[in-house]
Amino acid sequence: MSDLNNKTQGITIGLTPCPSCGKLSVHSDIHCNRCGKALVMRDYSSLQKSWALLITAAILLFPANLYPITMLVNRGQIRHDTIFTGIVHLVESDMFPIAIILFTASILVPLLKIVGLTAYLLAISFRLPISKQKLMVGFHIIEWIGRWSMLDLFVISITAALVNMGQLLDAKPAPAATAFALVILLTQLAAKVLDTRLLWDRLESKDDAN
Amino acid sequence: MEQECADNSVVLCRSCDLVISKRALPSGVRALCPRCHTTLYDTPYCSINGMLALCLTALLFLLPANVLPVLELHFLGSVRTTTIIEGAMAVSNQGYWIVGIAVLVSAVIAPALLILSVLFQILIIKYRLNSPFFRDILKRLLSYQGLLAQLSMLEIFMISILVSVFQLSDFADIFLGMGTFCFAMLFLVTLFLQREYNLEHMWGVLDE
Numbered sequence: 001m002s003d004l005n006n007k008t009q010g011i012t013i014g015l016t017p018c019p020s021c022g023k024l025s026v027h028s029d030i031h032c033n034r035c036g037k038a039l040v041m042r043d044y045s046s047l048q049k050s051w052a053l054l055i056t057a058a059i060l061l062f063p064a065n066l067y068p069i070t071m072l073v074n075r076g077q078i079r080h081d082t083i084f085t086g087i088v089h090l091v092e093s094d095m096f097p098i099a100i101i102l103f104t105a106s107i108l109v110p111l112l113k114i115v116g117l118t119a120y121l122l123a124i125s126f127r128l129p130i131s132k133q134k135l136m137v138g139f140h141i142i143e144w145i146g147r148w149s150m151l152d153l154f155v156i157s158i159t160a161a162l163v164n165m166g167q168l169l170d171a172k173p174a175p176a177a178t179a180f181a182l183v184i185l186l187t188q189l190a191a192k193v194l195d196t197r198l199l200w201d202r203l204e205s206k207d208d209a210n
Numbered sequence: 211m212e213q214e215c216a217d218n219s220v221v222l223c224r225s226c227d228l229v230i231s232k233r234a235l236p237s238g239v240r241a242l243c244p245r246c247h248t249t250l251y252d253t254p255y256c257s258i259n260g261m262l263a264l265c266l267t268a269l270l271f272l273l274p275a276n277v278l279p280v281l282e283l284h285f286l287g288s289v290r291t292t293t294i295i296e297g298a299m300a301v302s303n304q305g306y307w308i309v310g311i312a313v314l315v316s317a318v319i320a321p322a323l324l325i326l327s328v329l330f331q332i333l334i335i336k337y338r339l340n341s342p343f344f345r346d347i348l349k350r351l352l353s354y355q356g357l358l359a360q361l362s363m364l365e366i367f368m369i370s371i372l373v374s375v376f377q378l379s380d381f382a383d384i385f386l387g388m389g390t391f392c393f394a395m396l397f398l399v400t401l402f403l404q405r406e407y408n409l410e411h412m413w414g415v416l417d418e
C-alpha cells in the first residue's frame with residue numbers, strides 16, 4: 001500500500017467500482033460478482049450523451065421562458081403569464097418570499113444547471129484549466145438542487161385542479177409547461193449519465209493539482 | 211497489489227476514481243473524498259427494526275395522503291378540492307401529459323414504490339430469507355433504489371402545497387384538511403426513513 005499517494009486512481013492500480021452497487025472489482029472481471037452488472041472502467045460515450053442532452057435542454061430553455069406557462073381566466077378576461085411575468089406579478093402583489101422561491105426554482109436553478117454543466121463538459125472536452133475541485137463542488141450542488149425546479153410544475157398542477165370555475169375564474173397550464181418539464185428532465189439526465197471521472201483523468205495530464 | 215486491494219481496505223471515489231484507504235469512522239460521520247468532496251461512505255447506522263417501524267408508518271399514511279384532498283378552496287360559495295392525482299389529471303386533460311406524468315411519478319408512484327421496496331428489503335434481511343429467489347429479489351430492489359430515491363420528490367411537493375396556499379389565499383379561502391396532514395406525515399416519515407437507510411450497508415448484507 002506504500003505506493004498510494006494522494007493522486008493514485010483506481011484505473012492505475014487495476015480496480016474499478018461497480019456502477020450499481022459500488023463493490024470493487026479487478027479490471028479483468030466483466031461482471032460484478034455481487035450484483036451482476038456489467039463493469040465499465042470509464043464510460044467515454046457518456047460525454048457525447050451528456051452533451052446531446054445538455055444542448056437539447058439549452059434549446060428548450062428558450063420556449064420554456066418565452067412562451068406563457070400559465071393561463072388565467074378572470075371574469076372573462078384572459079391573462080397569459082410566462083415564468084418571468086408570473087414572478088413579476090407576485091412581486092407586484094407583495095408576495096416577496098414566494099416570488100424569491102419561484103425565481104430560484106424556475107429561473108436561477110435551470111440557468112445555473114445549464115451553465116455549470118456546460119463548464120464541466122467544456123473542461124473535459126477541451127481540457128480547459130478550470131479548477132477541478134470547483135467544478136466538482138458545482139456539480140454536486142447541481143445534482144442536489146436541480147430537482148427543485150419541479151416546484152413550479154407542482155404548483156401549476158395544484159392550481160389547475162383547484163381553480164376551475166369556468167369563465168369566472170379558471171387557471172390552466174400553457175405551452176411552456178411541457179418545454180419546462182423537458183428542460184428539467186434533460187438536465188437531470190445530462191448530469192446523471194456523465195461519468196465524472198473523465199474530468200479527473202484528462203486534466204491529470206496537464207499537471208494541475210486543483 | 212490487485213489482490214491486496216480488492217478487499218475492503220481501500221475505496222475508490224465514484225466521482226473521480228481516487229484511491230483512498232478506508233478508515234474506521236466515529237458514528238454519524240461521513241467520509242468525504244479529499245480531492246472532490248464526494249461522499250465516500252458513512253458509518254452503517256441503520257437499525258432494521260427502526261426502519262421497519264418507519265416503513266409501516268409511511269404505509270399507513272400513503273393511501274390517505276393520495277386519496278384525501280391535499281387542498282380545499284372556497285370561492286364565492288363554491289368548493290373545490292384536489293388530490294395530487296387530480297392535479298396530475300388536470301394538467302394531462304389540458305394536453306400537458308408530460309407535466310402530468312412528471313407530477314404523478316415524482317409525487318405518487320416513486321414514493322410509493324420506494325416505501326414498498328424498502329419494506330421488502332427489510333423483511334428479507336430481518337427474516338434471513340437466504341434462498342437464491344429472495345437474494346435475487348433483494349439484488350433487483352437494491353439496484354433500483356438509487357433511481358427511486360432520485361425520482362421521489364415528496365419534499366418538493368410539500369413546499370409546493372405551501373406556495374399554492376400563499377398564492378391562492380390572495381383571492382380565495384384555502385383550507386387544509388386531513389389529506390394535507392397525512393401528506394405532511396408521509397413526507398416526514400419518508401424523510402426519516404431515507405436518513406436511516408444506507409444503500410451501501412444494504413449491499414453489504416449480500417456479501418455475508
Ligand SMILES: [Zn+2]
Nearest residue numbers: 018021032035
Ligand atoms: Zn455490483
Ligand SMILES: [Zn+2]
Nearest residue numbers: 223226243246
Ligand atoms: Zn473524489
